[in-house]
Amino acid sequence: AQSVTQLGSHVSVSEGALVLLRCNYSSSVPPYLFWYVQYPNQGLQLLLKYTSAATLVKGINGFEAEFKKSETSFHLTKPSAHMSDAAEYFCAVSQSGGYNKLIFGAGTRLAVHP
Amino acid sequence: DAGVIQSPRHEVTEMGQEVTLRCKPISGHDYLFWYRQTMMRGLELLIYFNNNVPIDDSGMPEDRFSAKMPNASFSTLKIQPSEPRDSAVYFCASSLYDRVYGYTFGSGTRLTVV
Numbered sequence: 001a002q003s004v005t006q007l008g009s010h011v012s013v014s015e016g017a018l019v020l021l022r023c024n025y026s027s028s029v030p031p032y033l034f035w036y037v038q039y040p041n042q043g044l045q046l047l048l049k050y051t052s053a054a055t056l057v058k059g060i061n062g063f064e065a066e067f068k069k070s071e072t073s074f075h076l077t078k079p080s081a082h083m084s085d086a087a088e089y090f091c092a093v094s095q096s097g098g099y100n101k102l103i104f105g106a107g108t109r110l111a112v113h114p
Numbered sequence: 115d116a117g118v119i120q121s122p123r124h125e126v127t128e129m130g131q132e133v134t135l136r137c138k139p140i141s142g143h144d145y146l147f148w149y150r151q152t153m154m155r156g157l158e159l160l161i162y163f164n165n166n167v168p169i170d171d172s173g174m175p176e177d178r179f180s181a182k183m184p185n186a187s188f189s190t191l192k193i194q195p196s197e198p199r200d201s202a203v204y205f206c207a208s209s210l211y212d213r214v215y216g217y218t219f220g221s222g223t224r225l226t227v228v
Contacts, residue, residue: 034216043118043205043219051214090157092216101170102217104157 002027002093006105014113019063019078021108023091026072032094033074034102035065039087047089050074061085086112118220120206126226132194135223138187139208147217148181148191149205157205163189164211196227 007022025031032051036044048059055067061084065076074091091105119138127133139146147162161171166183174181178197183189193200203224207217 032214036216036219041224043221044207044217045219046216049214049216094216101159101162106156 002031002103004091004093004103004105006089006091006108008108009106010109010111012111012113013081015083016080019076019081019085019110021076021089021091021110023065023074023076023105024072025074025091025093027093033065033067034092034094035059035063035074035076036090036092036104037087038090038107044090047076081110081112083112083114086110118206118208118218120204120220120223122223123221124224124226126228127196129197129227130195131227132192133196133200133225133227135191135204135206135225137189137191137206137220139189139206140218141187142210143208143218144186144211145209146183146189147207147209148189149207150202151205151222152202160191193225196225198227201225201227 003026005024013019034049035047037047038044047063048057050057050067058064063078065074067074088107088109090107092102094102121136144165148160150158150160160173161181162169163183179193181191203222205219205222207219209215209217
């Protein structure tokens with residue numbers, strides 16, 4: 001069975017600092033991996049996805065993530081945090097098999113301080 | 115495309131009352147998912163449909179919860195009778211079969227049962 005672990009339920013950075021949100025997955029087959037962002041009082045929005053093409057994936061708002069099979073990781077990064085990046089971020093893995101089912105991590109809340 | 119549309123955005127009801135949440139998926143999407151989000155439990159998958167047929171309802175917490183999808187453009191999640199512990203944000207999401215696309219989420223319904 002596939003699963004996702006997000007290390008750190010809360011991450012706090014200063015504006016302009018590097019953002020690093022960690023995600024490790026477990027999958028017996030090549031996974032599809034996703035990062036979603038949830039701003040306050042909104043639904044989840046797709047940030048970026050890995051679907052077995054390039055291992056470095058670029059998403060919206062300057063975020064990117066690198067798929068590392070040897071480390072079973074898909075960490076999300078942004079070189080310089082902005083106040084508007086404050087949100088909750090969810091990593092997800094697509095379950096193999098006949099049905100399209102995403103398994104979500106517990107989420108990481110990112111706070112950005114001036 | 116208007117995206118996934120959920121109604122109402124907010125619902126406040128008294129314990130014991132019936133509550134119906136509504137969802138209109140993106141046209142052409144053949145998967146529909148209902149999630150519940152709480153601070154304590156995070157994102158929980160309640161049920162999902164493929165081509166209007168319920169595939170997995172193992173996440174539905176109790177018999178008080180029921181979901182239907184009478185056609186490709188409409189789904190409901192009903193709670194009868196409602197209880198205070200049902201207070202949460204309920205999200206609907208839809209997707210295409212090909213798991214490469216991920217999900218598109220609605221803005222959610224914030225349910226408060228008093």
